[in-house]
Amino acid sequence: MTHPTDENAGSRATDRHVGLLPADVPAALAAITSRLVGNPDNAAVLRLITEVGTGLLGARGTGVLLKDPRGEPAVVSASDEAAQFVELLQTELRQGPCVDCIATAAVVAAPDLTRERDRWPGFASAALAAGYRAVVAVPLKLDGEAVGGFNLLFAAPTELQPWQSALAQVVSDLAVLALVQETGTRRSDRLFEATLASLNDRVQHSQAVGVVAGTLGTDPETARSLVNGYAARHDRPLREVTRALVDRTLDPADLAG
Known part of the structure; x- marks a missing residue:
């Protein structure tokens, strides 16, 4: 690339x-x-x-x-x-x-x-x-x-x-x-949990970008901007938006509104 x-x-x-x-x-x-x-x-x-x-x-x-x-x-x-x-x-x-x-x-x-x-x-x-x-x-x-x-x-x-x-x-x-x-000895465990959650989020985000790009016929960079922009405009967690796109409870066409 x-x-x-x-x-x-x-x-x-x-x-x-x-x-x-x-x-x-x-x-x-x-x-x-x-x-x-x-x-x-x-x-x-x-x-x-x-x-x-x-x-x-x-x-x-x-x-x-x-x-x-x-x-x-x-x-x-x-x-x-x-x-x-x-x-x-x-x-x-x-x-x-x-x-x-x-x-x-x-x-x-x-x-x-x-x-x-x-x-x-x-x-x-x-x-x-x-x-x-x-x-x-x-x-x-x-x-x-x-x-x-x-x-x-x-x-x-x-x-x-x-x-x-x-x-x-x-x-x-x-x-x-x-x-x-977190404080104390649990901090390292919490960071590992956060890392795994972030890795899962990144995979789900990539899937959502693919769904948007394929549905709207646009390039991945534009699709990424649409996904992130929708989450920011509606003050919704990005994880929630990408999950909704992947399970098709959110229509990619709604992102451009």
Whole structure:
């Protein structure tokens, strides 16, 4: 899966947000935190991470990996089909910035993937072919251990400013807390449960996208936007909407209303 590389797209996206001063970040964090209050479902939490990555941080695409009960990284969220392809590639090849990020529990940055072919030969070549030139992977940490990673994918060579790196880490930490919603020794178990639920949600979401694309005769990316947009407009959990589409209690034609 490839799409044309736009060398300027990443720069334009980043430039739009360079003007966001550190003084503005508390307001953004307040808005993020307010959305995490009230026991949101896993899909809503992961969607929020994506919005921060492609919005405030100016990434072209984002993805989230979480360790499954076997300790293996698994893709639980992606901003679009291209990002999902790149994230799945990391799990299959067992190489890439997010894999290293989880292994080291530290931020792994690749400001220019053309210089990383020796470091991640399979991943770097495929990511470049998919239109990405830079990647930043931020660890999702629980009790000091990396339990996943948040990937920011850029279309042009990119280095995050210090406040952007800090915001990415804070949002990642908030997301883990929201996914866990537990204290004490049960926290790890809760995270494994959340990971499995997120994996099941992703499979169901893909099925729903296929139903919409096939019924409406549109491409998967448009179908994905229709599904996500319907859930947001009607303030319904994404899991509930995708289940209704899969079991045909929701007509795909209603999504475009």
